[in-house]
Amino acid sequence: MNNDVEKLWELQTVLTQLNDRERQLTTKPDAFAAVDREWQAANEEMTKLDQQIETSSKERRRVDGELADQQELLKKYQGQLMQVKNQQQYAAAWKEIDSTRKHVKELEDSELKTMTDIEGLQKQLDDQGAGSAALKERWDAEHDKWQHSLGDLRSEAEALRTRAESLEASLPERLQREFQRILKQRQGVAVVKVANDSCSACRTRVRPALYQQLKRGELVYCEGCHRILYLEPTQ
Numbered sequence: 001m002n003n004d005v006e007k008l009w010e011l012q013t014v015l016t017q018l019n020d021r022e023r024q025l026t027t028k029p030d031a032f033a034a035v036d037r038e039w040q041a042a043n044e045e046m047t048k049l050d051q052q053i054e055t056s057s058k059e060r061r062r063v064d065g066e067l068a069d070q071q072e073l074l075k076k077y078q079g080q081l082m083q084v085k086n087q088q089q090y091a092a093a094w095k096e097i098d099s100t101r102k103h104v105k106e107l108e109d110s111e112l113k114t115m116t117d118i119e120g121l122q123k124q125l126d127d128q129g130a131g132s133a134a135l136k137e138r139w140d141a142e143h144d145k146w147q148h149s150l151g152d153l154r155s156e157a158e159a160l161r162t163r164a165e166s167l168e169a170s171l172p173e174r175l176q177r178e179f180q181r182i183l184k185q186r187q188g189v190a191v192v193k194v195a196n197d198s199c200s201a202c203r204t205r206v207r208p209a210l211y212q213q214l215k216r217g218e219l220v221y222c223e224g225c226h227r228i229l230y231l232e233p234t235q
């Protein structure tokens with residue numbers, strides 16, 4: 001029995017290490033996460049600028065079209081001015097010309113403003129693009145470093161998994177099932193060490209009678225959390 005409890009404890013230790021490696025495999029390291037956040041933010045900023053340029057360009061095309069229509073209209077009124085027959089018609093034609101000219105001027109101003117806006121946005125986008133080249137280099141470097149470290153982690157995890165499988169296979173089936181049952185119910189921890197005469201997981205004190213059983217190497221459950229208790233041989 002003693003041997004089985006030792007094996008159960010080792011199996012627990014291996015599984016805890018394996019969990020740790022698996023967590024590391026799916027977690028971005030801090031150094032990469034930091035540069036990745038910067039990179040995402042820079043990309044978002046560039047996408048936003050792109051969209052603003054697109055919106056402004058659309059507005060520019062719209063104003064351009066309206067400007068062409070108004071200029072056409074202005075030509076028509078100017079032509080009519082040549083054909084007026086009296087003062088009244090002259091005044092009316094002039095009124096149209098005047099208001100159309102005003103409209104044309106407004107559209108020209110608006111177009112000029114939009115063009116200035118686009119230039120400014122494009123400049124921001126170019127600056128951002130130049131800055132992001134250096135950022136991309138840092139991103140690549142940190143990403144490579146991370147991927148490299150994953151290789152070691154993967155082989156460590158693989159070795160731990162193999163070790164866990166062979167340990168588990170060496171246990172009697174009843175204990176395998178027992179271990180798996182507690183593991184599922186107790187957040188991946190089925191076996192816990194006894195420290196200061198108590199369960200190190202839930203702090204429940206181990207009664208002297210149970211303590212004696214533990215010392216004899218028997219399978220003992222914590223009376224608090226019902227995990228399997230492990231007493232280090234040196235104690």
Ligand SMILES: [Zn+2]
Pocket residue numbers: 199200201202203204222223224225226227
């Ligand atoms: Zn406990």
